[in-house]
Amino acid sequence: MNDLLERLNPQQQLAVAAPPGPTIVLAGPGSGKTRVLTYRIAYLISVLNVPAYNILAVTFTNKAAKQMGERVTQLIGPHAEGIWLGTFHAICGRILRREADLLPVNKNFVIFDTDDQEALMKQILRDNNLDEKLYKPASILSAISNSKNDLIGPENYAVKDFRDEQVKRLYVLYQQRLAQNNAMDFDDMLVYTNQLFDNYPIVRDTYAHKFEHILVDEFQDTNFSQYSILRNLARAHKNLYVVGDEDQSIYRWRGADYRNLDRFKSDFKNAEVILLEQNYRSTQTILDCAMGVIDQNSNRTRKKLFTKAQTGDKIRLVVAEDDREEAYLVVNDIRDAIRSGRNPSEFAIMYRTNAQSRVLEEAFRREGISYRLVGAQRFYGRKEVRDMIAFLRLVYNPMDEVSLRRVINLPPRGIGDKTIQNLSELAQKNGLSMGETLLDLTRPNHPYLSELGRSGDKLVRFAHLLTNWRHAAQENTLSILFDRIIADTDYQSFIQDKSEEGLDRWENLLELRAVVMEYETRGLQDFLEAMALVADQDTLPDELDAPTMLTLHAAKGLEFERVYIVGLDEMLLPHSHSREEEEDLAEERRLLYVGITRARKKLTLTRALRRRSPYGTYEDTVPSRFLKDLPTYLVQQDIYAQPRRSNSSWDREPSRWETPSWLRNTPMPMDKPANTRFKSGMQVSHPTYGHGVVKSSKLEQGDETVEVYFEGHGLKALIASLAKLDIL
DNA sequence: GTCAAACGCTTTTTT
DNA sequence: AGCGTTTGAC
Numbered sequence: 001m002n003d004l005l006e007r008l009n010p011q012q013q014l015a016v017a018a019p020p021g022p023t024i025v026l027a028g029p030g031s032g033k034t035r036v037l038t039y040r041i042a043y044l045i046s047v048l049n050v051p052a053y054n055i056l057a058v059t060f061t062n063k064a065a066k067q068m069g070e071r072v073t074q075l076i077g078p079h080a081e082g083i084w085l086g087t088f089h090a091i092c093g094r095i096l097r098r099e100a101d102l103l104p105v106n107k108n109f110v111i112f113d114t115d116d117q118e119a120l121m122k123q124i125l126r127d128n129n130l131d132e133k134l135y136k137p138a139s140i141l142s143a144i145s146n147s148k149n150d151l152i153g154p155e156n157y158a159v160k161d162f163r164d165e166q167v168k169r170l171y172v173l174y175q176q177r178l179a180q181n182n183a184m185d186f187d188d189m190l191v192y193t194n195q196l197f198d199n200y201p202i203v204r205d206t207y208a209h210k211f212e213h214i215l216v217d218e219f220q221d222t223n224f225s226q227y228s229i230l231r232n233l234a235r236a237h238k239n240l241y242v243v244g245d246e247d248q249s250i251y252r253w254r255g256a257d258y259r260n261l262d263r264f265k266s267d268f269k270n271a272e273v274i275l276l277e278q279n280y281r282s283t284q285t286i287l288d289c290a291m292g293v294i295d296q297n298s299n300r301t302r303k304k305l306f307t308k309a310q311t312g313d314k315i316r317l318v319v320a321e322d323d324r325e326e327a328y329l330v331v332n333d334i335r336d337a338i339r340s341g342r343n344p345s346e347f348a349i350m351y352r353t354n355a356q357s358r359v360l361e362e363a364f365r366r367e368g369i370s371y372r373l374v375g376a377q378r379f380y381g382r383k384e385v386r387d388m389i390a391f392l393r394l395v396y397n398p399m400d401e402v403s404l405r406r407v408i409n410l411p412p413r414g415i416g417d418k419t420i421q422n423l424s425e426l427a428q429k430n431g432l433s434m435g436e437t438l439l440d441l442t443r444p445n446h447p448y449l450s451e452l453g454r455s456g457d458k459l460v461r462f463a464h465l466l467t468n469w470r471h472a473a474q475e476n477t478l479s480i481l482f483d484r485i486i487a488d489t490d491y492q493s494f495i496q497d498k499s500e501e502g503l504d505r506w507e508n509l510l511e512l513r514a515v516v517m518e519y520e521t522r523g524l525q526d527f528l529e530a531m532a533l534v535a536d537q538d539t540l541p542d543e544l545d546a547p548t549m550l551t552l553h554a555a556k557g558l559e560f561e562r563v564y565i566v567g568l569d570e571m572l573l574p575h576s577h578s579r580e581e582e583e584d585l586a587e588e589r590r591l592l593y594v595g596i597t598r599a600r601k602k603l604t605l606t607r608a609l610r611r612r613s614p615y616g617t618y619e620d621t622v623p624s625r626f627l628k629d630l631p632t633y634l635v636q637q638d639i640y641a642q643p644r645r646s647n648s649s650w651d652r653e654p655s656r657w658e659t660p661s662w663l664r665n666t667p668m669p670m671d672k673p674a675n676t677r678f679k680s681g682m683q684v685s686h687p688t689y690g691h692g693v694v695k696s697s698k699l700e701q702g703d704e705t706v707e708v709y710f711e712g713h714g715l716k717a718l719i720a721s722l723a724k725l726d727i728l
Numbered sequence: 729g730t731c732a733a734a735c736g737c738t739t740t741t742t743t
Numbered sequence: 744a745g746c747g748t749t750t751g752a753c
Binding site for chain 2: 087
Binding site: 612614615616617 | 744745
C-alpha cells in the first residue's frame with residue numbers, strides 16, 4: 001500500500017495525501033479527478049487507518065458511485081467494505097429510512113418521480129378547479145423544486161403577484177398530499193434530511209460524529225440543500241473534501257449553485273485549495289479547442305489546460321445537408337473505422353437533446369451496427385413497466401394514491417371515475433387514505449358497503465387482490481409476488497393480445513422480472529428504492545462492445561477515444577431555451593466544453609444546414625455561435641452539403657474551398673514554427689497609436705505577442721494577429 | 729364504463 | 744409527425 005502514492009503525479013499526490021481538514025480540489029477535465037478521489041479513500045483507510053464505515057463519499061450519479069466502489073476495492077480489497085458511498089439521494093434515503101419515526105411519513109414511504117409528481121399535481125389542480133393550461137403542472141412543480149433546492153418551505157415562498165399566491169397555495173397542498181400518500185419527491189429527500197438535522201440535533205450529531213471524513217465529487221453541481229447537508233455532516237470533524245471544476249457546472253437548471261464554493265470557503269476557514277491542471281486524457285489540439293470555447297465565459301478563473309501528449313490530429317468540422325445526412329456521415333465514419341480495426345467501444349456520439357438520438361439510431365440500424373444508448377428513459381419509462389412498479393408500490397405502501405389510481409382499473413375491471421370518486425369521498429369522510437379505505441372494505445359486513453352499491457363489489461374484489469398480494473409480499477420472495485400480480489390481473493393477455501408490439505411489451509416485463517430477481521433477497525423496499533433512484537444509465541451493459549450515444553449531460557465524467565458532437569446549430573447548442581440569459585448561455589458553452597474534453601484522440605463536430613424541427617417540417621439552421629470560438633488553424637472542415645441556391649440566407653453558405661464565415665474569427669498564427677514575424681528594433685505603424693518601435697516579440701499559445709514602444713503612448717503589448725500592425 | 733376518433737401539444741438537460 | 748389526452752358515441 002505504500003506504493004499507492006507512487007502511481008500519481010506530484011499534484012495528485014499532494015491532493016491524495018492532503019492533511020485532514022477542509023479541502024478543495026479544483027480539477028480540470030482529464031486531470032485524474034476520479035483517480036484522486038479513489039486513492040484518497042484508499043489512503044484514508046490504509047494509511048490513516050480510518051475505518052471504512054466512518055467515511056462518506058458522495059457522487060453525482062449512481063454509476064459513478066458504483067465505479068468508485070469498484071476501484072477502491074481494487075486498491076485495498078475488503079477493507080473498503082462499509083463505506084457510505086452513493087448519490088445524495090441514495091445517502092439521504094438511507095438516513096431517512098433509519099430515522100423514519102421522526103418524519104412526517106412512515107418508514108414505508110415511497111419516492112415520487114417526475115411522472116408521479118405531475119399526476120399528483122394534476123389531481124390537486126382538479127380538486128381546486130384550477131385550469132391546467134394556466135397552471136401547468138410542470139411549471140408549478142419546477143417553481144416548487146427551485147424553492148426546495150434553496151430550502152425555502154411553502155411558508156416562506158416569495159409572493160410577488162397573484163400567480164405566486166396560487167403557487168404558494170399549491171405548494172402547501174402538494175406537501176400535504178405527498179404526506180397523505182406517505183410519499184416524498186426527490187427534492188424532499190434532501191429537504192427532509194435537512195429538517196431532520198435541524199429539528200433533532202442529537203440525530204445530526206450522531207451522523208456528524210460517525211462521518212470522520214466526507215468526500216464529494218462534482219461539487220460544482222451541488223445545490224444549496226445538498227451543501228447544507230454537507231455542512232451539517234461535517235460540523236464535528238470538519239474533514240470535508242470536495243472535488244470540482246466550475247467550468248463543468250451544467251446543472252444550474254436543477255439548482256446547482258457554484259457559489260457553494262464560496263460558501264465552503266467562508267464556512268470552513270483555512271480550507272486548503274489544491275489545483276489539478278495537467279491533463280492526461282486529450283491531445284493538445286483538443287485542449288486548445290476546449291479552451292477556445294470556454295475562455296469566452298467570464299466570471300471564472302482562467303485555466304490553462306496542458307498535456308504532455310502529442311499535438312494530435314486537427315479536429316474535424318462536418319457540415320451536412322440535413323440531419324439525416326449528418327447522422328449517416330457520422331455512422332458511416334464509425335463503420336469505416338471499425339472495419340479498419342478500431343474497437344467499437346472507442347466511439348461516442350453526443351448531443352444536446354435526447355430527441356436527437358432518433359436519427360442516429362435509425363442510421364445505426366440501417367448499417368446493421370449495434371449501439372449503446374444512455375438514458376432517454378427507454379426502459380423504465382415504458383408504460384407496462386411503470387404499471388407493474390405501480391402495483392408493487394401499492395402493495396408496499398397502500399397509501400400511495402397515485403399508484404392506486406393508476407392501477408385500480410388496470411386491466412379494466414369496471415372501476416371507473418364514479419367509483420373512484422366514491423372511494424375517495426369515503427376515504428375523506430374517515431380521514432384515511434384511499435388505499436387504507438379500500439383494504440378496509442374486506443372486513444366482513446363493512447358498514448359502508450351498502451352505500452357504495454354495485455360498484456362496491458368491484459372494489460371489494462380488488463381489495464381482496466391487494467390483500468393477497470400484501471400477504472405474498474410478507475411470506476414470499478419478490479418474484480413470486482411479481483408473478484402472482486401478473487397472473488391475478490391477467491396482465492399478460494391485457495398487453496399482449498393486440499399487435500406485435502404487444503410482444504415487445506411482454507418482453508419488457510420479462511426484463512423487469514429479471515431485475516426483480518436481483519432483489520430476491522433484498523426485498524421489495526430495496527427494489528422500489530432502486531427503481532426510483534437508479535437511472536437508466538446504470539442499466540446499460542458496460543460489456544457491450546459498441547459505440548455509445550448519450551447527451552452532453554450524461555457524458556460528464558466519461559471519456560472516449562473518438563468523440564462526435566452533433567447538432568452544432570443555434571437553437572440546439574445553444575438550445576433555444578437558453579439563448580436569452582447570459583448565465584444560461586454560459587452553461588450551454590460549458591456543456592460543449594464538457595463534450596469536447598471527453599475526447600482522447602479524435603474529435604468531430606457536425607452540423608446540418610436543415611433539420612427536422614420539433615414541429616415536423618424541415619427548417620434551415622444557423623451555425624452555432626460557439627463554432628467561431630474554435631481556433632481555425634486546428635479545424636479541418638469537411639463540407640458535404642451543396643451550397644443551396646435560394647434567396648435565403650444560405651446564399652452565404654460557403655463552398656468547400658472557402659473558409660466559412662462562422663469560423664473566421666480566430667486567425668491562424670502567422671508563423672507557427674518558432675519564428676516571430678516581428679523582431680526587436682523593427683519600425684511599425686498602428687492605426688491608433690501611430691508610429692512605434694518593436695521592443696520584443698514572442699510566441700505564446702501559438703499566437704505572437706509583440707511589445708511595441710509608441711511615441712506619446714508608451715509601451716503596449718499587442719497580439720500580432722489581431723492588432724493591425726504594419727512593418728515599415 | 730368502454731371504445732374510437734379528433735384534438736392539440738410537444739422537445740432541454742436528470743437525481 | 745407522432746403521441747397522449749380529451750371528447751363523444753354506444
